[in-house]
Amino acid sequence: xxxxxxxQQRIFSPIRTALHRFAFILLIVSCFALMxxxxxxxxxxxxxxxxxxxxxxxxxxxxxxxxxxIDDVTTRIESFASLYEENLRLREQNRELLAWQQVARNxxxxxxxxxxLSHYANPPSQHEVSARVIADMGGAFAHSxxxxxxxxxxxxxxxxxxxxxxxxxxxxxxxxxxxxxxxITDINSRIPVMIENSRDRAFLSGDNTDRPLLTFLxxxxxxxxxxxxxxxxxxxxxxxxxxxxxxxxxxxxxxxVAPLFRRHQVEYLRVVNxxxxxxxxxxxxxxxxxxxxxxxSGHAAxxxxxxxxxxxSDEPAMPEPPTFSPSPSGTPGARP
Amino acid sequence: xxxxxxxxxxxxxxxxxxxxxxxxLLLIGLLPYSIPKLADVTPALTLMAVxxxxxxxxxxxxxxxxxxxxxxxxxxxxxPLGVSSLVFLLVQSVSANQGRFFHNKAFTVMxxxxxxxxxxxxxxxxxxxxxLTGALLPFQPLVISYLITAGMFPLVAWIxxxxxxxLLRNL
Numbered sequence: 183x184x185x186x187x188x189x190q191q192r193i194f195s196p197i198r199t200a201l202h203r204f205a206f207i208l209l210i211v212s213c214f215a216l217m218x219x220x221x222x223x224x225x226x227x228x229x230x231x232x233x234x235x236x237x238x239x240x241x242x243x244x245x246x247x248x249x250x251x252i253d254d255v256t257t258r259i260e261s262f263a264s265l266y267e268e269n270l271r272l273r274e275q276n277r278e279l280l281a282w283q284q285v286a287r288n289x290x291x292x293x294x295x296x297x298x299l300s301h302y303a304n305p306p307s308q309h310e311v312s313a314r315v316i317a318d319m320g321g322a323f324a325h326s327x328x329x330x331x332x333x334x335x336x337x338x339x340x341x342x343x344x345x346x347x348x349x350x351x352x353x354x355x356x357x358x359x360x361x362x363x364x365x366i367t368d369i370n371s372r373i374p375v376m377i378e379n380s381r382d383r384a385f386l387s388g389d390n391t392d393r394p395l396l397t398f399l400x401x402x403x404x405x406x407x408x409x410x411x412x413x414x415x416x417x418x419x420x421x422x423x424x425x426x427x428x429x430x431x432x433x434x435x436x437x438x439v440a441p442l443f444r445r446h447q448v449e450y451l452r453v454v455n456x457x458x459x460x461x462x463x464x465x466x467x468x469x470x471x472x473x474x475x476x477x478x479s480g481h482a483a484x485x486x487x488x489x490x491x492x493x494x495s496d497e498p499a500m501p502e503p504p505t506f507s508p509s510p511s512g513t514p515g516a517r518p
Numbered sequence: 519x520x521x522x523x524x525x526x527x528x529x530x531x532x533x534x535x536x537x538x539x540x541x542x543l544l545l546i547g548l549l550p551y552s553i554p555k556l557a558d559v560t561p562a563l564t565l566m567a568v569x570x571x572x573x574x575x576x577x578x579x580x581x582x583x584x585x586x587x588x589x590x591x592x593x594x595x596x597x598p599l600g601v602s603s604l605v606f607l608l609v610q611s612v613s614a615n616q617g618r619f620f621h622n623k624a625f626t627v628m629x630x631x632x633x634x635x636x637x638x639x640x641x642x643x644x645x646x647x648x649x650l651t652g653a654l655l656p657f658q659p660l661v662i663s664y665l666i667t668a669g670m671f672p673l674v675a676w677i678x679x680x681x682x683x684x685l686l687r688n689l
Contacts, residue, residue, distance in 0.1 A: 206611060209585045213604035216589070217650060220599030227599065234593035238545060246549055256552055317548040319595040320560040322659035323647045326596045328548070354596060362596055369651050391656050392558065446552045 228339070232357035235328055239360030242316040243330055257447075309455040311335045315448055316360065325368040325390060329451055332357045337453050340419060344452045347442035348425035349373070349413060353453065363451065366426065366441055367394050374416035375426055380404045383414055386426060386439060393430055396437040405432055411439050421456045532689050536571040536579040539681060540587050543567050543674070548594065559662040564591060565639060566667065566674045568606050569613050569632050574682060576614035578689075584610035598650035605639050605646075628675070633668045640664045 220227055261268065313331035331337045333356050341353045343363045351371065354364035364371055371388035375396070382403035384396045399405065409429040415422030430440035521529070543563040564587065571579035588603030613635060620628045640660060648655045 206581055206607075209581055209607055210604065212585065213588075213600045213607065216592075216600030216603060217598060217646070220592075221650060231593050231596070234590065238548075238594060241545060242548065245545065252552065315550050317545075317594075318550040319548055320556065320558060321562075321595065322558065322663050323643065323655060324596045327550070328594075364596065368596075369653055369655060389653070389656065390659070444554075446550075446554050446556065448550075 228355055231355040231362065232332070234357075235355060235360045235362055236332065236357035239316060239328065239330065239332075239357070242328060242360075243314075246314070246316045309336060311337055311453045311455075313337075313361075313451055313453060315451060318445070319362075322390070325365040325371075325388065326351070326354060327363045327365065327448070327451075328360055329363055329453070330360055331453060332359045332361050334358050335453075336455065337361050338455070342420045342424065342454045342456065344424065344454055345443040345448050345450075348427070349420070350441070350443050350448065350451060352419070361453075365445070367392055367445075373420070373426065374414045375411050376414040376422075377403070377405055377429070378410040378412050380409075383416065384437075386411065392445070393438040393440060394427070396429070396439055399437060405429055405437055407432055529689060532685055533578050535681060535685050536567075536575055537583045537587060539678065540564050540567040540571070540579070541590065544587070544591055544594070558659045559666055561663065561667040561670045562636070562640070563670075563674060564602075565605075565609065565636055566632065566671050567678060568609055569635055570675055570678045572610045572613035573617040573620050573628065573631070575686065576610075576617055578686070579610065581607055581610055598647055601643055601646045601650065605643050608642070609635055609639050625672070625675070629671055632671050632675075636664065636667060640667075 311331050313329035313335070315327050316330050317328035319326045319328065329343070337353055337356050339353050339356050342349060343351050343353060349366060351363045351365040351368070353361050355362045366373055366386060366388055367390065368388045369390045371386075371394070373386040374383070375386045376383050380403065382400060382405065384399040384403070386394050387397045388394045396405070396411070407429050411426045411429060413420045413422055413424040413426055425442055427439040427441040429437060431438045543566075547560055547563045568579065568584055568587065572584070584606040585603045588601075588606035589599070591597070591602040591606075592599045613631075616631075620631055640663070644655060644657070644660050
């Protein structure tokens with residue numbers, strides 16, 4: 183500390199003020215330099231972001247557990263309130279689903295028979311990693327989440343991330359043990375999609391609201407609220423047929439889609455590597471996917487791609503139905 | 519009397535408390551809460567702490583610390599780099615210069631001060647984020663987020679007052 187009022191004070195005080203001012207200006211300039219650097223989207227920035235996610239992930243991993251138990255309490259209270267209605271709804275849904283299960287069994291059998299007949303080459307198997315959501319980077323400016331799986335588990339940038347209901351986003355930065363998921367609602371997210379019934383192609387563009395927009399929809403496209411939206415598989419980032427959302431509103435200048443996931447209830451996510459090169463321009467990134475050749479490793483489910491979301495990996499593959507019903511459409515009233 | 523090694527280490531550890539508290543608030547803000555709609559309008563906990571420490575202990579939360587904390591926030595949340603750094607740096611500099619005004623005044627004065635300082639901070643963040651993403655970001659969550667942030671300030675400030683009185687009284 184300089185002595186107050188001494189001759190040293192008179193000399194050093196202006197110098198210190200000048201240094202202070204210089205440091206402030208230097209930091210402001212650094213901010214703008216960072217903005218430019220970040221805009222250039224270099225591999226370096228990506229690595230640093232991955233490392234930052236890695237650094238805090240042990241803490242977030244621990245700290246998010248109590249948060250998850252709070253979640254448990256709120257869901258319990260919520261479900262108690264609507265127990266009766268929920269039960270009725272689920273019974274109804276169960277009846278419908280049993281009918282659909284019958285249809286699916288018949289179709290699976292028929293499909294495998296047809297594949298045998300036409301010597302159909304199975305697409306490469308997909309590789310799944312399940313991960314817990316350890317952070318939700320909410321806010322008005324970005325929509326992303328942090329999950330507890332990284333390159334250690336075979337997670338790489340660009341891979342599709344699914345919730346139980348459907349597509350939730352893609353991996354934006356992959357650290358060693360944790361990664362950041364860019365949600366489909368984020369303003370930087372663009373997903374090639376199609377309308378399920380009309381097969382019209384479009385882009386699902388996030389705009390930081392919870393209802394992303396359908397853009398580049400052709401003028402003669404027929405879209406109505408309630409239509410399901412699936413990935414179209416264009417661009418080679420995701421395979422076709424993954425459910426993404428439901429058209430929620432159609433107006434003159436905007437078609438909005440309600441995503442299938444409920445952000446505050448997402449606890450576990452699946453990162454799926456379909457082995458598609460897609461947005462990964464870097465050839466090295468493709469070579470670093472060893473699990474694609476090794477078939478079924480620990481948690482790899484051997485499902486053909488192109489069928490959308492397969493059953494959860496811990497479930498055994500659907501057994502071949504013992505009897506084959508000749509009507510492929512299936513009878514809705516039938517019970518297995 | 520010269521302070522011993524442990525004493526000096528203790529002083530150093532205590533002097534990092536303000537910056538560390540901002541970091542902890544950042545992580546708390548990132549936790550996945552399962553409250554519907556909260557994710558869109560999370561309060562800016564870090565901004566409150568940066569303001570609080572800049573007013574009360576500008577010597578412990580310097581411009582450099584504000585810059586680094588902003589950088590960490592941008593890296594972790596996936597925001598465009600440099601925006602939070604700039605906002606924190608400006609908030610730190612303004613609050614530190616005007617800090618004396620709040621001393622020995624009622625808490626409501628500081629609360630008002632925060633609502634006044636955080637308004638341009640939010641707008642600046644919105645402006646730069648929009649410019650760097652190349653599209654106008656929705657304004658409504660920003661307004662709600664600002665209101666929640668302003669409303670929650672006393673709670674966070676109360677905790678920070680406890681920390682300041684408990685750990686930094688003799689520093």
